Amino acid sequence: MSTVPRHTTVSTAPAPAAPSPPDPAATGPTGSASSAPGRRGRPAPGRAAVRAVLPAAAFFAVLVGGWQLVASRSDNVLVPDVPTVWSALSDTVTQPLFYDSLGATLLRVGLGFALAFVTAVVVGIAMGRVEFVRRFFEPAVLIGLTVPGLVWALLCVIWFGVSLTNPVVAVALSAAPALTLSIYQGTRAMDSELHEMAYVYRFSLTTKLRYLWLPSLLPALLSGARLGLSLSWKVIVLVEMFGMSSGVGYELNNQFAAQNVAGVLSWTLLFALVMAVLEYGVLQSLERRLGRWRKAATV
Amino acid sequence: MTGTDTDTTSGAPAERPRQRPYAVLDGVGKEFTSARTGERETVFDDFSLTVHHGELVAVVGASGTGKTTLLHLVAGLEHPDSGRITLNDGTLADGSPGPTGANGTDGAGPRLGVVFQQPRLLDWLSVRRNVELALTSTGLDPAGASQALADVGLAQYADRYPSVLSGGQRQRAAVARAFAVQPELVLLDEPFSALDQLTARRLRLLLQDLWTARPRTGLLVTHNPLEAAFLADRVIVLEGRPARVHAEFAIDLPRPRAPEDPRVFTHQTEILAALG
Known part of the structure; x- marks a missing residue:
């Protein structure tokens, strides 16, 4: 179902520091004016935007064109042509039902994801710091990673019925293992030398958390969040299909029962669009904003 | 003393x-x-x-x-x-x-200024903030950071991130931090x-x-x-x-x-x- 293209502007990896004179500070402020980090190295913003968007636009053109070709050739009611899908799409967007369903689904995902996130932060950090905790939770994480989201969805429907607990627990169970693993690895990768520095300069616990732990773990937290969210979307739709009477998954199931392929497609496309906005728009821009100090190294 | x-x-x-x-x-x-x-x-x-x-x-x-x-x-x-x-x-x-007593956190024990082989700066903070954190953690006025950086010739680089400095400048910042805390x-x-x-x-x-x-x-x-x-x-x-x-x-x-x-x-x- 995924029609979301991977953008090419993801990389925020630290580039090797630009070669600089051995120690300009000793030679005085001679080079300060010319060495101010300018924007001269970057291409014009308009052209860069075209370059970034063009391949994705081409992909969608090929997809829509190909779909239309297949639909017109097959002449089957189960393969609706592009104008039919488009009108179903605009119908869905104009219904209040869409926004109610989306709101319900997002609330469930939000709560479940928050639960998973908090658990994963506590367990992941503990695993990274304490050998016993690592050995204790390792099998749990492994099992959690291998159990399909569908199984969690089924089990939670059986155990919790139509209450809000059902989707929240199902989402938490599917997202937590991957998140925990990511945070555990982030904790392991933390620089022990900086901990020594924090010790000799008598950093308080709050200072350490705010200025050492949080920034060190941030990449792991964000990549874990993206992974966890993408797993959450997949399981929430299943839970809503089987066990809920509202939400995007429930509406999808209705369209499926009515054999309305255009309806299934329009709900899927809209849902995917919202998720893409959340993942690429919100999370990625957050990552860029918080990684400013890395960017500074590349100019 | x-x-x-x-x-x-x-x-x-x-x-x-x-x-x-x-x-x-x-x-x-x-x-x-x-x-x-x-x-x-x-x-x-x-x-x-x-x-x-x-x-x-x-x-x-x-x-x-x-x-x-x-x-x-x-x-x-x-x-x-x-x-x-x-x-x-x-x-x-x-x-x-x-577990207690031996490690003098919370300002117990003498003030240390340590310069390691690597600068060990927090890369996500400006050079000035790096020095300021050490100052506040030892109970000193963070305003002393500017003077400490000026003493090592980094006054004009105080608000840069460590990653844009050269290796020598980063180590200067580490020296500034070590001496800023007025170490015993x-x-x-x-x-x-x-x-x-x-x-x-x-x-x-x-x-x-x-x-x-x-x-x-x-x-x-x-x-x-x-x-x-x-x-x-x-x-x-x-x-x-x-x-x-x-x-x-x-x-x-x-x-x-x-x-x-x-x-x-x-x-x-x-x-x-x-x-x-």
Whole structure:
């Protein structure tokens, strides 16, 4: 179902520091004016935007064109042509039902994801710091990673019925293992030398958390969040299909029962669009904003 | 300097009676389990060393003689298996490293200024914020950061991120941080060995400037005999495992010294000879 293209502007990896004179500070402020980090190295913003968007636009053109070709050739009611899908799409967007369903689904995902996130932060950090905790939770994480989201969805429907607990627990169970693993690895990768520095300069616990732990773990937290969210979307739709009477998954199931392929497609496309906005728009821009100090190294 | 000033009874057998001991390692023992062979290795056994008030002692030795372990022991980053380490007449670490007391967080214990081999700056904070954090953590006014950075020639780079600075500038920032906290004891762990020759030389001169402007007590660990002879008041050559003091040299040269000074060179030659 995924029609979301991977953008090419993801990389925020630290580039090797630009070669600089051995120690300009000793030679005085001679080079300060010319060495101010300018924007001269970057291409014009308009052209860069075209370059970034063009391949994705081409992909969608090929997809829509190909779909239309297949639909017109097959002449089957189960393969609706592009104008039919488009009108179903605009119908869905104009219904209040869409926004109610989306709101319900997002609330469930939000709560479940928050639960998973908090658990994963506590367990992941503990695993990274304490050998016993690592050995204790390792099998749990492994099992959690291998159990399909569908199984969690089924089990939670059986155990919790139509209450809000059902989707929240199902989402938490599917997202937590991957998140925990990511945070555990982030904790392991933390620089022990900086901990020594924090010790000799008598950093308080709050200072350490705010200025050492949080920034060190941030990449792991964000990549874990993206992974966890993408797993959450997949399981929430299943839970809503089987066990809920509202939400995007429930509406999808209705369209499926009515054999309305255009309806299934329009709900899927809209849902995917919202998720893409959340993942690429919100999370990625957050990552860029918080990684400013890395960017500074590349100019 | 804080602390008692009529300390004549205790202390090491002082070769110069006017000197008061600041950092005393008394019969220190330290073992490690080798990561490769899994065998216990004794780095220090009944090892004693005294650093006096206002003295910069350089510890020189080949790799693996426990120089950095020595510095970690004094910094409280590691605890001795036996023996005592006292700083400024207060016990820092003893034979029984308990979970409390031994590690003086919350401003207990003397203020340390440490320059490691790598700058160890927080890359996500500006240089100024890095220094400010160390200042506030030791209970000092963060406004002192600007002056500390100006002292090392980084005034105009204060608001940059460490990642845009050169290696030498980053190490300057680390030096600024170490001296900004008005340390009672300065610990220098191969501070300039990761830099190129020219930059290292400039930083040694800078360190000497800071030292002559305001003499402090310090322990310098290095494998560079010239660095030791140029900077220190006393040079100790470590050798063997467990480590022993193989030779000891007093460098009685007035500061500021010039790196090209033939007397510094003579001392360097002596140290080199002792290193074998």
